[in-house]
Amino acid sequence: MTLTDSDYQEKVESAIAQLAHDLPTLFHQDIAYHIYSSDIFFQDPVNTFQGKLNYRIIFWTLRFHARLFFKEIYFDVAEIKQTAPNIIKVWWTVRGKLRVPWQANIFFNGDSTYRFNEQGLIHSHQDNWDRSPKAVLKQFLPQNRQT
Numbered sequence: 001m002t003l004t005d006s007d008y009q010e011k012v013e014s015a016i017a018q019l020a021h022d023l024p025t026l027f028h029q030d031i032a033y034h035i036y037s038s039d040i041f042f043q044d045p046v047n048t049f050q051g052k053l054n055y056r057i058i059f060w061t062l063r064f065h066a067r068l069f070f071k072e073i074y075f076d077v078a079e080i081k082q083t084a085p086n087i088i089k090v091w092w093t094v095r096g097k098l099r100v101p102w103q104a105n106i107f108f109n110g111d112s113t114y115r116f117n118e119q120g121l122i123h124s125h126q127d128n129w130d131r132s133p134k135a136v137l138k139q140f141l142p143q144n145r146q147t
Helices: 005-025 054-069 134-136
Strands: 036-043 048-050 068-082 087-098 103-116 122-129
Touching: 005 048, 005 103, 036 054, 036 087, 048 054, 048 134, 054 068
Parallel strands: 036 122
Antiparallel strands: 036 048, 068 087, 087 103, 103 122
16 A cells, blocks of 8 residues: 555654654553554664564563662653654653662663654664663662762
8 A cells, every 4th residue: 555645744743743642651651553563673772673572572671670670760752853754853861760779860862763664654763872871771880889
């Protein structure tokens, strides 16, 4: 099935609205998966995989670890923008208070690039972080042990 330009743009705009709804609460409730293709590709500084089942698992894992390791955790969306007919960019910040005996906060910025296929579904999601995974994990340590 080939979409008209108008129908394609409508699906992109619907995905933007869905992401704006889902992303701020992704650590607390599941996202909607109807905007993603069955063969979605995902990559961030730690993970690379393909397939909607794996995509669902990564979001379940994020929620599980958020509840386990954090007293508070937030995914703050700064901006969502369509940068090309088949690309959406999202700029965001993760921040939270860790559930440890010492005071520790997590904070990092990132961006996500979502690419659409011909059917108007997201088939690629790539995340970039403003620091290395090691630097993010160092935030879990007591201040005097972060060197």
